Amino acid sequence: MFWTFLTSTIKFSTLFLYGSVGETITEKSGHLNLGIPGIMCLGAIGGCYGVRSYIDSLGSLSQMSGFAVVVVGIICAFLFAALGGMIFSFFTVTLRCNQNITGLTITTFGVALNSLMLSKLDTRGFYEAGRLFAKGIVDANTTDGLVKVLFSQSALVYIAIATAIITAIVIKRTRVGLNLRAVGENPATADAAGISVGKYRYLATLIGSGIAGLGGLFFIMDFLTGNIEYGIDTYGWLAVALVIFTIWKPNWAILGSIIFAALYRMPIYLNIGQMEREIIKMLPYIVTVLVLIITSIFGRKSVQPPAALGTTYFREER
Amino acid sequence: MRSVTGKVSKFDAFVDKLKKESPIHISKRMDAPKWLPIVIRIAAVVVAFLVCAIVTVFFEPTAFGTFFTEMFKGTFGTERRVINLFWEAAILLLIALAVTPAFKMKFWNIGAEGQVLMGSLMSATCIFYLGGKMSEGGLIVLCLLASMVGGAIWTLIPALFKAKWNTNETLFTLMLNYIATAIISTIIAVWVKTGSHVMGIMPNGHLPKIGGEDYILNILIVALITVLVWVYLKFSKHGYELSVVGESINTAKYIGISVPKVIIRTMILSGALCGVAGWLLVNGASYTINTTLAAGRGFTAILVSWLGHFDPLTMVITSFLVAFMGRGAAQVSTIANIGGSFADIVTSVFFFIIIASEFFVNYKVKFSFSHSKKKVEGETTQNTSEDDSSDAEMMSDTSQATDSEAQADEILEESSPELHRGQPLAAKTSDVAAQNKEVTE
Numbered sequence: 192m193f194w195t196f197l198t199s200t201i202k203f204s205t206l207f208l209y210g211s212v213g214e215t216i217t218e219k220s221g222h223l224n225l226g227i228p229g230i231m232c233l234g235a236i237g238g239c240y241g242v243r244s245y246i247d248s249l250g251s252l253s254q255m256s257g258f259a260v261v262v263v264g265i266i267c268a269f270l271f272a273a274l275g276g277m278i279f280s281f282f283t284v285t286l287r288c289n290q291n292i293t294g295l296t297i298t299t300f301g302v303a304l305n306s307l308m309l310s311k312l313d314t315r316g317f318y319e320a321g322r323l324f325a326k327g328i329v330d331a332n333t334t335d336g337l338v339k340v341l342f343s344q345s346a347l348v349y350i351a352i353a354t355a356i357i358t359a360i361v362i363k364r365t366r367v368g369l370n371l372r373a374v375g376e377n378p379a380t381a382d383a384a385g386i387s388v389g390k391y392r393y394l395a396t397l398i399g400s401g402i403a404g405l406g407g408l409f410f411i412m413d414f415l416t417g418n419i420e421y422g423i424d425t426y427g428w429l430a431v432a433l434v435i436f437t438i439w440k441p442n443w444a445i446l447g448s449i450i451f452a453a454l455y456r457m458p459i460y461l462n463i464g465q466m467e468r469e470i471i472k473m474l475p476y477i478v479t480v481l482v483l484i485i486t487s488i489f490g491r492k493s494v495q496p497p498a499a500l501g502t503t504y505f506r507e508e509r
Numbered sequence: 510m511r512s513v514t515g516k517v518s519k520f521d522a523f524v525d526k527l528k529k530e531s532p533i534h535i536s537k538r539m540d541a542p543k544w545l546p547i548v549i550r551i552a553a554v555v556v557a558f559l560v561c562a563i564v565t566v567f568f569e570p571t572a573f574g575t576f577f578t579e580m581f582k583g584t585f586g587t588e589r590r591v592i593n594l595f596w597e598a599a600i601l602l603l604i605a606l607a608v609t610p611a612f613k614m615k616f617w618n619i620g621a622e623g624q625v626l627m628g629s630l631m632s633a634t635c636i637f638y639l640g641g642k643m644s645e646g647g648l649i650v651l652c653l654l655a656s657m658v659g660g661a662i663w664t665l666i667p668a669l670f671k672a673k674w675n676t677n678e679t680l681f682t683l684m685l686n687y688i689a690t691a692i693i694s695t696i697i698a699v700w701v702k703t704g705s706h707v708m709g710i711m712p713n714g715h716l717p718k719i720g721g722e723d724y725i726l727n728i729l730i731v732a733l734i735t736v737l738v739w740v741y742l743k744f745s746k747h748g749y750e751l752s753v754v755g756e757s758i759n760t761a762k763y764i765g766i767s768v769p770k771v772i773i774r775t776m777i778l779s780g781a782l783c784g785v786a787g788w789l790l791v792n793g794a795s796y797t798i799n800t801t802l803a804a805g806r807g808f809t810a811i812l813v814s815w816l817g818h819f820d821p822l823t824m825v826i827t828s829f830l831v832a833f834m835g836r837g838a839a840q841v842s843t844i845a846n847i848g849g850s851f852a853d854i855v856t857s858v859f860f861f862i863i864i865a866s867e868f869f870v871n872y873k874v875k876f877s878f879s880h881s882k883k884k885v886e887g888e889t890t891q892n893t894s895e896d897d898s899s900d901a902e903m904m905s906d907t908s909q910a911t912d913s914e915a916q917a918d919e920i921l922e923e924s925s926p927e928l929h930r931g932q933p934l935a936a937k938t939s940d941v942a943a944q945n946k947e948v949t950e
Binding site: 223225235246276286287288289291292293295296297299300302303304306307308362431434464465468469470471477479488496500501507 | 536537568617619670674675676677679680681683684685687688690691694695699702706749805808809811812815847848849851852853854856857858860863864865868871872
């Protein structure tokens with residue numbers, strides 16, 4: 192029972208992990224992308240339509256290759272979600288619009304497009320594709336214990352954890368990461384040092400959105416094994432909360448996302464009333480607010496939001 | 510005059526270099542005529558309508574004509590629809606008015622959704638426990654006060670932390686939205702013991718109908734509040750202080766404004782107005798409570814406020830426009846059978862275009878080919894004016910600078926005294942000057 196809970200929690204946490212790693216990269220560049228829920232939806236649309244066209248290109252469902260369907264899904268979801276990031280960057284960097292306004296509009300757009308586009312989608316073969324997405328190294332039904340937790344997970348789970356670790360290393364240890372942080376902390380100084388603020392913001396938002404979009408793909412194809420009836424927007428906001436909860440550190444997000452997922456999944460496994468369930472659902476947000484408050488009171492510089500978060504940079508306007 | 514032609518060829522090289530650096534030149538509009546922003550915005554609305562119609566065709570190929578007719582039928586078709594349109598615009602306007610003082614202060618309160626919900630929860634609580642036990646008039650007033658308190662508490666929390674520890678208010682208020690939603694689900698779970706967990710229509714505390722129609726009183730209340738907020742922002746000392754805080758916190762401190770006090774005061778006002786919106790939604794519109802009562806209006810209102818440039822009277826127009834788009838697109842999606850969320854897609858596409866148009870209101874875009882052409886023409890006719898810009902050229906390109914200095918050497922006597930500064934430099938690079946003379950002769 193415990194191992195089953197842990198396995199399913201880690202699986203569910205992947206959704207938050209993709210969203211929060213993507214948003215962390217974006218926020219490190221100074222972009223507060225409130226369009227993340229919408230962008231995760233765009234990722235889901237891209238992934239689903241990619242899988243659809245892959246299935247259509249095959250003669251029969253039995254020809255479907257697990258590797259190919261996952262790769263096609265990942266590429267399509269990444270590109271489609273990156274398109275959302277492109278829109279965001281175009282508005283905030285090139286057109287110098289307010290980031291909150293643009294982000295909220297992208298969320299409305301993405302969520303609405305998700306429910307409309309997916310309702311029109313032909314889902315024949317999606318269950319089979321979903322099974323291939325969710326396939327682990329070992330079978331979850333026949334194993335137990337730590338082996339089950341560690342080795343029955345699907346490819347997208349491992350990719351999420353790898354992405355989080357790589358992102359953490361790039362941000363903390365490389366020159367690109369240093370420049371990225373400089374752009375997010377003080378764009379004017381970064382600009383004076385010869386770093387192209389616009390380029391870094393564009394790229395960080397594109398890559399971050401692409402990664403977040405994989406969360407959408409994971410949710411539909413892997414977690415729900417091809418069931419397209421549920422939206423992701425609520426989880427998208429939790430991903431934004433998780434960025435704060437893990438104080439902008441992608442490696443901590445691995446643990447943070449598991450905690451969030453555990454809080455979210457716990458009511459299903461506990462025998463409690465509706466009221467208690469609703470209270471437990473509130474906890475991730477309350478914990479996030481507490482982290483935000485505590486870091487702002489006691490925090491050293493390293494645990495603060497990027498100083499230029501949410502501000503538009505225009506060289507002539509200093 | 511021959512020296513001028515030499516200057517032009519060098520200048521062209523300089524322009525080419527600039528071209529490689531940035532093909533598009535963007536600068537802030539400083540001296541735009543008053544009509545220009547209005548023309549740009551009207552053009553943007555027209556373009557946005559056309560694009561929305563094209564988006565409709567993408568989903569339903571035969572719907573291009575339907576789009577325009579149904580947009581108006583859905584909003585002005587019947588008397589009921591007109592009232593609905595006015596009510597939708599009014600509630601958006603009220604929430605937008607509530608967030609505007611905060612935005613003018615550059616306090617990015619994106620928690621209006623949660624503040625409205627807390628207001629409506631407080632009102633519903635009063636009705637739930639006191640409904641039928643006191644007079645209807647008294648209950649309505651009590652509901653109003655309770656919901657103002659509810660909304661104000663929900664802004665006071667982030668405001669206190671912002672004032673004391675500079676806690677990021679955008680993230681804080683965003684999180685409070687979802688806490689408010691969860692609190693409402695929890696309370697409904699307590700109130701409604703049946704399995705559905707849906708609150709029914711509450712029989713008490715309804716606002717009176719005017720002329721047998723719902724919403725009329727609501728619209729009048731919002732109209733009154735609009736005027737009050739406009740006066741508050743434009744003519745009161747408070748309104749002045751909060752705009753100073755928004756412009757520059759240091760200036761505010763310097764002229765003796767207590768910044769924490771202004772932040773907290775303004776946020777209480779903002780939250781109380783959101784509470785009024787929650788009160789209108791519960792007591793004047795839906796007579797019940799659920800988590801989707803605000804229906805995303807808290808977020809849409811931010812757009813309304815921003816598009817209205819934080820000016821209450823302009824916001825009247827923007828709120829009508831947004832309500833028109835929402836109602837109209839809903840009608841189009843029903844008639845063309847596209848699907849429920851289509852209205853949101855059309856509205857957000859509409860927003861994208863309007864947001865983009867603000868860029869052209871605030872900034873001037875010059876493409877460098879037109880830029881260079883104009884400059885060259887100016888150069889050939891007038892040779893003294895180019896030397897005014899020689900400072901900028903000096904900074905960006907030294908060879909160009911020496912070139913202009915050499916010229917300055919020649920025309921020194923008849924030109925402005927600033928040119929003397931460049932003289933020693935020109936003397937040092939006499940070979941360049943000589944070269945230049947060769948070219949010119």
